[in-house]
Amino acid sequence: MATTDIITSLLTELANGDTQSALTEKTGASSEESMNVIMAALPSLLGSLNQQTETKEGTSTVESLLAQFGSNKKENLAEKINNTDEKAAASLLSSLLGSNEKEVETSVSKATGVDTAKVAKTLATVAP
Numbered sequence: 001m002a003t004t005d006i007i008t009s010l011l012t013e014l015a016n017g018d019t020q021s022a023l024t025e026k027t028g029a030s031s032e033e034s035m036n037v038i039m040a041a042l043p044s045l046l047g048s049l050n051q052q053t054e055t056k057e058g059t060s061t062v063e064s065l066l067a068q069f070g071s072n073k074k075e076n077l078a079e080k081i082n083n084t085d086e087k088a089a090a091s092l093l094s095s096l097l098g099s100n101e102k103e104v105e106t107s108v109s110k111a112t113g114v115d116t117a118k119v120a121k122t123l124a125t126v127a128p
Contacts, residue, residue, distance in 0.1 A: 007042070010077075014038060014126070018078035026081055026125050029118040036112040037122045044104045045127070048096050061095065081125055090124040 013019055020031040027034060052058040097104055105123065109116040 011038075013077040016076075016078065018076070019081065022078040022081040023122065023125060026084075026086075027118055027121040029114060029122050033112065033114045033118060034122050037108055037114055037119050038126060040108045040111045041104060041119075041123055044100070044107075045096065045123075048098070048100065052096065080128070084125060084128055086124065089128050090120075093124045093127040096127060 014023075014035065020034065023029065023034045024031060029037065049062065052062050094101055105116050105119045108114070108123070109119045112119070114122075
């Protein structure tokens with residue numbers, strides 16, 4: 001599956017009503033705020049993921065982090081959001097963005113007008 005297909009599939013599922021409800025409940029951000037945060041942060045997240053996987057060590061780290069969250073194909077995105085361990089998800093986001101995490105959160109907050117606390121929680125919720 002091409003990267004664009006994966007992104008399109010993810011965004012389609014994020015727009016689902018159940019997913020939006022789960023995000024709102026988990027993060028305190030409205031549906032519109034959540035989507036704006038995700039759209040604004042997507043280039044940074046994908047860029048960090050790409051940068052991490054440029055080395056064998058980085059690829060192993062990313063694979064290890066993703067393995068922590070499993071891949072239950074029967075679970076839809078709303079269920080994954082509801083079942084995600086918040087501390088583990090925040091750790092994954094920190095590992096992915098590294099020292100740029102606060103910078104990305106601040107940048108996304110300024111771009112969207114969403115409070116940085118909601119931005120941080122939204123990013124940690126959708127990162128896995």
